[in-house]
Amino acid sequence: MVLAGVAMVIPLVASNYVLEVLTNAWFYTVLCLGLNIVVGYAGLLDLGYAAFFAVGAYTTGILTSQFGVNFWLTIPVAVACSMLAGIVIGGPTLRLRSDYLAIVTLGFGEIVRIVARNLKITGGASGLIGIERPHFFGMELSGIHHFYYVFLLLAILACFISYRLQNSRLGRAWQYVREDEDAAEAMGIGRVSVKLYAYVIGAVFGGVAGCFFAAKMTAISPETFTFTQSVLILLGVVLGGMGKIPGVIVGAFALVLFPEVFRDLGSMRMLVFAIVMLVIMLYRPEGIWPEKRS
Amino acid sequence: MSNLDIFLQQLANGLILGSFYALVALGYTMVYGIIKLLNFAHGDLYMVGSFVGFLILSAISGLLGDSWAAILCSMVLSMLAVGLLGVLIQRVAYQPMLSAPRLSILITALAVSMVLSNTVMALTNGEYKAFITDLGYDGVDIGNVFVTYTQIVLVVSAAFLMVVLYLFVHKTLYGKAMRAIAIDQDACRLMGINVNRVIALTFFIGSALATAAGVMAGVYYGSIHFAMGFVIGLKAFTAAVIGGIGSIPGAMLGGLVLGLLEAFGTQIPAIGTEWKDVFSFGILILLLIFKPTGLLGKTEIERM
Numbered sequence: 209m210v211l212a213g214v215a216m217v218i219p220l221v222a223s224n225y226v227l228e229v230l231t232n233a234w235f236y237t238v239l240c241l242g243l244n245i246v247v248g249y250a251g252l253l254d255l256g257y258a259a260f261f262a263v264g265a266y267t268t269g270i271l272t273s274q275f276g277v278n279f280w281l282t283i284p285v286a287v288a289c290s291m292l293a294g295i296v297i298g299g300p301t302l303r304l305r306s307d308y309l310a311i312v313t314l315g316f317g318e319i320v321r322i323v324a325r326n327l328k329i330t331g332g333a334s335g336l337i338g339i340e341r342p343h344f345f346g347m348e349l350s351g352i353h354h355f356y357y358v359f360l361l362l363a364i365l366a367c368f369i370s371y372r373l374q375n376s377r378l379g380r381a382w383q384y385v386r387e388d389e390d391a392a393e394a395m396g397i398g399r400v401s402v403k404l405y406a407y408v409i410g411a412v413f414g415g416v417a418g419c420f421f422a423a424k425m426t427a428i429s430p431e432t433f434t435f436t437q438s439v440l441i442l443l444g445v446v447l448g449g450m451g452k453i454p455g456v457i458v459g460a461f462a463l464v465l466f467p468e469v470f471r472d473l474g475s476m477r478m479l480v481f482a483i484v485m486l487v488i489m490l491y492r493p494e495g496i497w498p499e500k501r502s
Numbered sequence: 503m504s505n506l507d508i509f510l511q512q513l514a515n516g517l518i519l520g521s522f523y524a525l526v527a528l529g530y531t532m533v534y535g536i537i538k539l540l541n542f543a544h545g546d547l548y549m550v551g552s553f554v555g556f557l558i559l560s561a562i563s564g565l566l567g568d569s570w571a572a573i574l575c576s577m578v579l580s581m582l583a584v585g586l587l588g589v590l591i592q593r594v595a596y597q598p599m600l601s602a603p604r605l606s607i608l609i610t611a612l613a614v615s616m617v618l619s620n621t622v623m624a625l626t627n628g629e630y631k632a633f634i635t636d637l638g639y640d641g642v643d644i645g646n647v648f649v650t651y652t653q654i655v656l657v658v659s660a661a662f663l664m665v666v667l668y669l670f671v672h673k674t675l676y677g678k679a680m681r682a683i684a685i686d687q688d689a690c691r692l693m694g695i696n697v698n699r700v701i702a703l704t705f706f707i708g709s710a711l712a713t714a715a716g717v718m719a720g721v722y723y724g725s726i727h728f729a730m731g732f733v734i735g736l737k738a739f740t741a742a743v744i745g746g747i748g749s750i751p752g753a754m755l756g757g758l759v760l761g762l763l764e765a766f767g768t769q770i771p772a773i774g775t776e777w778k779d780v781f782s783f784g785i786l787i788l789l790l791i792f793k794p795t796g797l798l799g800k801t802e803i804e805r806m
Contacts, residue, residue, distance in 0.1 A: 479621060
């Protein structure tokens with residue numbers, strides 16, 4: 209609560225640069241919480257999460273820039289598209305073992321990116337420009353402080369939904385499937401449908417984040433949705449502590465803040481980031497703030 | 503060119519591409535087979551190997567000239583050097599993580615991959631390096647298909663390395679130990695096998711094979727870059743999965759299948775070069791749906 213209050217008043221005192229970085233951190237919080245449902249709750253390795261984020265961003269991008277659809281109306285369409293993408297990738301492949309699932313999700317992520325790069329409607333390799341800025345009760349959302357609040361709200365919403373899911377019937381079913389698939393099935397949990405729910409809900413988080421990302425940037429290109437992006441989101445989840453909401457938030461912030469804090473190092477900063485990541489994993493293999501498991 | 507000629511030319515291209523993939527995929531599959539780790543840093547070892555080979559070649563070309571002897575020599579030396587680097591990485595980054603959750607060790611591998619590629623990027627300022635050899639484009643016509651000597655030598659040496667590996671794994675004591683550890687590590691430890699040493703040896707061989715492929719690719723394509731490990735890492739991973747990850751003949755077969763798929767994929771009018779990756783990933787996904795353990799993989803039950 210106190211933290212949420214502090215987060216609310218930050219735009220009154222912080223510079224635009226700080227706001228930009230923090231907005232980015234909230235944005236990654238939403239993505240990481242979404243992936244956390246798939247990886248942390250249900251224990252499914254997903255190496256193509258950027259694909260769902262791409263589906264959301266492109267849905268909004270195409271609908272607003274080429275068909276002139278109002279931004280807010282694109283969100284339900286994007287949600288439907290991401291759910292569909294979640295079912296398409298999840299449906300036929302969820303019976304696979306974890307490592308094979310990893311390569312299939314990776315392949316799916318690459319397919320989405322290459323399709324976006326080669327279709328006309330997605331603007332090809334140069335991407336889409338001129339995505340409409342959303343209006344909120346007549347006020348155009350354009351300044352960085354507007355988007356700070358937008359992403360903060362999304363992050364809070366994502367936390368709330370994640371929390372409710374974790375303690376729901378479905379959340380417990382995910383946990384059983386994660387710990388012991390066969391035992392879960394023996395207890396009457398339909399593991400394929402339960403895993404599919406994880407994929408679909410995770411996809412919706414990514415899709416909605418993608419919509420607002422497109423609106424904030426007003427331009428998107430396929431290079432935003434590479435394998436590296438998927439890996440980065442996964443890093444946030446594992447680095448912070450899989451399955452635990454505060455841990456995942458810490459992970460998302462570490463992901464965004466680290467390269468910024470070490471900006472002075474220039475081209476060496478990703479190297480330093482990687483080394484620090486390695487050290488964190490070696491000394492805290494369960495993440496910075498792990499979930500307690502008995 | 504007639505259709506048959508195009509077919510043969512793509513067959514040759516596919517075999518060359520496939521032998522690179524197969525060499526890298528072998529390291530993936532061996533490491534996976536023995537400690538169940540998807541070593542995402544493997545593609546970067548290929549890249550590092552290519553740079554080390556480049557350095558050694560520039561150092562010794564004054565001595566031996568731009569000859570096959572120089573290339574062979576630099577390939578062997580860089581295989582040794584990067585093989586040891588692979589062992590070092592295993593000791594520092596993977597050994598302490600063997601009992602950690604599987605995803606954590608996967609992230610560690612990703613971190614190692616970033617360390618390797620960013621180090622090389624910092625050292626080379628992100629520039630392409632020209633891998634100049636004086637081999638030219640001499641070759642022979644087989645039917646109407648032109649194959650350079652370079653291509654022939656590369657395919658032959660890749661095949662040679664694979665045969666040696668196969669014999670090593672199936673005929674020597676260490677190979678037997680490797681196969682045994684893949685089945686049950688604890689039992690091997692009880693039987694008095696030095697498990698850590700065998701794991702280190704596996705990393706050495708895998709890294710050395712990736713290096714061989716890296717040096718070959720440098721010679722073949724003529725330029726090297728710090729980011730080149732990423733794509734080949736993905737492709738090798740795909741190849742290993744197609745063949746059935748953990749299976750050594752599977753990796754060889756998977757590499758060749760993937761190389762041929764890509765070569766022929768570019769010839770299908772609707773696919774072309776832009777869609778060839780969609781094509782190969784699509785085939786991969788279809789294959790896994792119908793044959794979830796890959797072409798030569800064994801069925802096994804395990805969880806994350």
